[in-house]
Amino acid sequence: MSKIGVTLIGLGPMGQAMVRKLLANDHAVTVWNRTASRADALVAEGATRAADVGAALAANNVVILSLTDYQAMYDILGTATDALAGKVVVNLSSDTPARTREAATWLAGHGAELLTGGVMVPAELVGEEGAYVFYSGSRAIFDKYAPVLGVIGRPDYVGEDIALAQLYYQAQLDIFLTSLSAYLHATALLNxxxxxxxxxxxxxxxxxxxxxxxxxxxxxxxxxxxxxxxxxxxxxxxxxxxxxxxxxxxxxxxxxxxxxxxxxxxxxxxxxxxxxxxxxxxxxxxxx
Ligand code: NDP
Missing domain, CATH: 1.10.1040.10 (N-(1-d-carboxylethyl)-l-norvaline Dehydrogenase; domain 2)
Known part of the structure; x- marks a missing residue:
């Protein structure tokens, strides 16, 4: 049985790393990015370029977003809302819990379901040993897509509350960023x-x-x-x-x-x- 196809929108360092891992694991991947040239190398490696956002959504039932923030999701999907019905949108972009909840409501209004995630490794470690991703939202949807999501990193489901994965992500980065500043401050003290x-x-x-x-x-x-x-x-x-x-x-x-x-x-x-x-x-x- 062939593996499920995935659409991936957002080809920054993180999105590009995900596409490469998905291709390496024999998933067909359709890509779209605002700056189209960022897809060129990936298309040469086997990804399919969608002509526009509507075509990217039509290509697969599961659509992964890897964007700077949730506003970018509205800027992109807002141009093709007719194509959203029945889709599962896995948003792996960082933002606040409140904006995550708003996004779930907005997508539901267009007949799509949101699963949120927070990727806990830098782009170069996506899909490598020790990589993991927090997910929250519908358990049934998570279970259905966990095998393909597992290609990005170990999928850790944290609960039905759609904002919970985002909160876990922010909590981990709270420790990370504060610790890095503490390290720099301590070093300045010794310097x-x-x-x-x-x-x-x-x-x-x-x-x-x-x-x-x-x-x-x-x-x-x-x-x-x-x-x-x-x-x-x-x-x-x-x-x-x-x-x-x-x-x-x-x-x-x-x-x-x-x-x-x-x-x-x-x-x-x-x-x-x-x-x-x-x-x-x-x-x-x-x-x-
Ligand atoms: P980038 O900021 O480099 O890339 C973001 C993507 O979002 C690009 O494809 C960009 O398009 C697109 N984008 C941003 N704003 C808009 C908009 N208004 N309309 C359309 N497209 C837009 O981010 P990364 O790839 O580094 O990260 C993606 C997500 O993953 C972020 O939420 C980040 O917090 C998270 N993350 C990143 C990690 C990392 O190491 N990089 C680690 C863990 C999580 P374009 O190419 O046209 O500019």
């Missing part, structure tokens, strides 16, 4: 004393590696709402947060990030949680 990034690197790597160790106990405390501060209290950690601000001021570097961290501790102490574990900060984060 101020003439220490190179390379000298610091083994210690920073060790720090990133060991970070996961704390999460088992932290998740338990957060989920139970009990935050015993026997090992790392808010007062103790807050004093350190204060010292990082002071060290940054002394070094003359940006204090925005350490001040934001210190504010969490200050507010927890003001609220009478100084003896609790650092995990109790989550209550201040939930109620700013």
């Amino acid at each position: 101020s004393a003439g220490v190179s990034a390379e000298s610091f690197r083994p210690y920073a790597e060790d720090n990133f590696r060991s970070m996961g160790m704390y999460l088992g106990e932290a998740a338990k405390q957060i989920d139970t709402g009990k935050h015993p501060g026997d090992l790392a209290s808010v007062v103790m950690m807050g004093a350190t947060a204060d010292h990082i601000v002071g060290a940054s001021e002394d070094a003359g570097i940006d204090t925005g990030l350490p001040l934001a961290v210190k504010a969490h501790y200050d507010r927890a102490i003001e609220a009478g949680h100084g003896a609790d574990s650092w995990t109790s900060l989550i209550e201040r984060i939930k109620r700013p």
Whole structure:
């Protein structure tokens, strides 16, 4: 039995990587992109170029979108709404949960069903070992298309709520972007004393590696709402947060990030949680 065909709209680095993996796994792929020349190499490798958006939608029942944001979806699909009825639109573009919900309603109004996804690897790792993608929306639709979606990366279904995959994606990038800024800030602190990034690197790597160790106990405390501060209290950690601000001021570097961290501790102490574990900060984060 031949494998199902897929339409892929949006040929940035991510879309191009997906097309190549799908072709390599014997799926027929129809492509369309606003800047048509971005399809040239893919067509030479076996993809079919759709003449317009309507033809791209007509070619297959499942249509994957890899676009900058959800506005791009309206700009593209809005030109061919008559061709949307009966289609499954798998939108792997990043945006907010609210815009994702609006998109589901808009597509449903045209007879199409939305499945959302968040790709958790850079384009060069699409379809490689360890690549995974969060999906949410209809379980039945997900199950039907999981085999082909699995070509992009391990498909991890997170729930019926259409915005949930988007939220998982943003949560992972919340950790990623904040950690990268923390790493840069820490490096700037050492640079101020003439220490190179390379000298610091083994210690920073060790720090990133060991970070996961704390999460088992932290998740338990957060989920139970009990935050015993026997090992790392808010007062103790807050004093350190204060010292990082002071060290940054002394070094003359940006204090925005350490001040934001210190504010969490200050507010927890003001609220009478100084003896609790650092995990109790989550209550201040939930109620700013
Ligand atoms: P790009 O921004 O490079 O490409 C986006 C695509 O969207 C292009 O095909 C572009 O068309 C199209 N597009 C943007 N705006 C419009 C519009 N108004 N009308 C029509 N087409 C439009 O993004 P990537 O390929 O890097 O990423 C795609 C998605 O995947 C993003 O949501 C990104 O957050 C996500 N992602 C990307 C990762 C990466 O490493 N690149 C990693 C994980 C997720 P055109 O070619 O004509 O400009």
